[in-house]
Amino acid sequence: MKKEKVLSFIYDTLFFVASMAILVALWELIAYVTKNEIPGPKPTLTVFKELMQEPFYDRGPNDKGIGNQLMSSLYRVFLGFGAGSLIAIPLGLLMGSSKLIMRLLNPIVQILRPVSPLAWFPLGLLAFHAAEGATIFIIIITSLWPTLINTAFGVSSIPQDHKNVGTAFGFSKWKYLTKILIPFSLPHIITGLRLSIGIAWMVIVAGEMLSGGVGIGFFVWDSWNGLSLEKILVAIIIIGLVGVILDKMFNALQNAFAWDK
Amino acid sequence: MQELETIETAINPTTTTPETAIAIKNVSVSFKTKKGVFNALNNISLDIKRGEIVTLIGHSGCGKSTLMNTVSGMVAPTSGTVTANDKIVKGPGPDRGIVFQNYSLLPWLSVFQNIYEAVDSVMKDKTAAQKREIVNKNLDMVNLMSHKNKLPGQLSGGMKQRVAIARAFAISPSILLLDEPFGALDALTKSDMQIELLKLWNLANRDKTIVMVTHDVEEAIFLSDRVVVMNNGPAATIKKIVDINLPRPRNKKDISHDPEYMKIHDELLTLLFHKFSIND
Numbered sequence: 001m002k003k004e005k006v007l008s009f010i011y012d013t014l015f016f017v018a019s020m021a022i023l024v025a026l027w028e029l030i031a032y033v034t035k036n037e038i039p040g041p042k043p044t045l046t047v048f049k050e051l052m053q054e055p056f057y058d059r060g061p062n063d064k065g066i067g068n069q070l071m072s073s074l075y076r077v078f079l080g081f082g083a084g085s086l087i088a089i090p091l092g093l094l095m096g097s098s099k100l101i102m103r104l105l106n107p108i109v110q111i112l113r114p115v116s117p118l119a120w121f122p123l124g125l126l127a128f129h130a131a132e133g134a135t136i137f138i139i140i141i142t143s144l145w146p147t148l149i150n151t152a153f154g155v156s157s158i159p160q161d162h163k164n165v166g167t168a169f170g171f172s173k174w175k176y177l178t179k180i181l182i183p184f185s186l187p188h189i190i191t192g193l194r195l196s197i198g199i200a201w202m203v204i205v206a207g208e209m210l211s212g213g214v215g216i217g218f219f220v221w222d223s224w225n226g227l228s229l230e231k232i233l234v235a236i237i238i239i240g241l242v243g244v245i246l247d248k249m250f251n252a253l254q255n256a257f258a259w260d261k
Numbered sequence: 262m263q264e265l266e267t268i269e270t271a272i273n274p275t276t277t278t279p280e281t282a283i284a285i286k287n288v289s290v291s292f293k294t295k296k297g298v299f300n301a302l303n304n305i306s307l308d309i310k311r312g313e314i315v316t317l318i319g320h321s322g323c324g325k326s327t328l329m330n331t332v333s334g335m336v337a338p339t340s341g342t343v344t345a346n347d348k349i350v351k352g353p354g355p356d357r358g359i360v361f362q363n364y365s366l367l368p369w370l371s372v373f374q375n376i377y378e379a380v381d382s383v384m385k386d387k388t389a390a391q392k393r394e395i396v397n398k399n400l401d402m403v404n405l406m407s408h409k410n411k412l413p414g415q416l417s418g419g420m421k422q423r424v425a426i427a428r429a430f431a432i433s434p435s436i437l438l439l440d441e442p443f444g445a446l447d448a449l450t451k452s453d454m455q456i457e458l459l460k461l462w463n464l465a466n467r468d469k470t471i472v473m474v475t476h477d478v479e480e481a482i483f484l485s486d487r488v489v490v491m492n493n494g495p496a497a498t499i500k501k502i503v504d505i506n507l508p509r510p511r512n513k514k515d516i517s518h519d520p521e522y523m524k525i526h527d528e529l530l531t532l533l534f535h536k537f538s539i540n541d
Contacts, residue, residue, distance in 0.1 A: 169379040259369035
């Protein structure tokens with residue numbers, strides 16, 4: 001058993017290294033073909049090291065370290081995601097437990113869900129009179145749909161057997177909510193949250209390109225204006241890594257609350 | 262088994278007065294389906310005495326579970342009334358404990374919590390310590406003390422069913438309703454569980470009324486005072502009620518050689534088999 005685990009860990013590591021090697025090789029190839037117009041891994045690494053020497057420097061509003069940029073993006077994502085989830089979860093619970101509310105609200109969800117969150121940006125500007133508020137606003141919108149839909153689905157798919165337990169033993173509304181409805185729907189809710197944060201992290205980059213100021217998305221745009229492609233590539237790698245970490249966090253949460261292991 | 266016999270002899274059967282625990286009166290049940298109205302039960306009447314063990318037997322889909330669910334309150338009769346403990350059944354109540362066909366344990370709660378939540382819901386005026394004690398006592402009765410912190414997913418089918426039975430007993434209902442409780446178990450576990458059920462019934466001074474749905478003839482005879490044989494649906498009715506006049510305590514092995522047992526067994530098989538030949 002233990003030997004198998006060690007072996008599978010070795011395999012996982014080997015495959016990861018192989019995968020990264022393919023990525024670096026492709027990158028080198030592209031740099032070679034474009035005659036280093038797109039910088040290769042080596043010059044990018046040099047810039048990465050430079051940026052990492054002082055990631056949290058702050059020399060005025062338009063000159064901040066990459067660490068600062070990343071932190072303000074994460075702050076916006078968590079704020080927007082938190083507010084969005086606080087709206088989406090209760091609404092999803094309601095939609096899942098009442099056919100009436102589901103039928104009433106589902107068409108709204110279906111129409112608004114496919115809209116790119118960026119389309120809401122001007123409305124956010126109008127409402128908050130500031131780019132900061134507008135950026136968080138679009139993250140709130142982004143975080144709504146997957147959580148809402150998954151929560152509603154989770155609640156509406158509670159098996160009759162579980163409901164029967166509540167009926168047969170006269171569970172109060174509160175007991176039904178805390179001992180049957182929420183425990184059953186929790187894995188679905190967390191799946192929704194995981195999808196939401198993933199999309200929110202994608203949208204923040206685009207949002208900050210629009211809003212300017214500070215943030216990893218702004219950093220990418222600013223580097224383009226400063227014609228530093230290496231910085232853009234560094235930012236892409238960091239955005240990717242942070243995205244993986246966020247996903248792993250919610251994956252761990254999913255495993256922690258899975259009762260059907 | 263030793264324990265079983267001593268308890269049974271300690272009981273004086275003359276002290277219990279036969280009163281009606283359950284009265285089913287002209288009950289019909291029909292469901293609305295996409296294809297129209299489906300009549301499951303047609304004008305059924307049946308009285309069950311306190312402390313009696315009655316099994317409902319019949320082929321799949323004959324409406325025996327539906328009939329029992331009118332007693333539990335999970336199904337409302339379309340016409341007619343069901344009275345349990347002198348009250349007309351309007352929904353599930355703590356005076357009737359239910360054991361479902363598929364255990365129906367909540368998979369995210371431990372064995373202990375599964376029973377505790379039911380006790381907590383029914384016995385609101387008891388303290389937490391008293392409620393815990395009740396749960397422990399009932400866990401002990403079904404020999405699951407050592408598994409109390411496990412999740413249902415970690416238990417075998419027989420253990421799960423013991424939890425479900427302990428949960429039904431824990432709310433100390435005067436009526437127990439069991440819907441094919443041992444249907445999913447292997448033959449050996451099934452026999453153990455039948456004896457266990459009788460043991461619990463004895464421990465409760467044979468005061469509890471038990472109604473059980475089954476399609477197992479041997480199980481029905483071994484456990485019951487009366488076996489209610491149902492006609493095939495739709496619009497099922499009671500075909501015949503067979504009295505089981507076998508003395509208790511009954512021994513699973515010895516009973517099968519009893520001429521009375523064989524006579525009843527034969528009769529029940531004929532009642533059920535007869536239906537087969539019409540259908541096939």
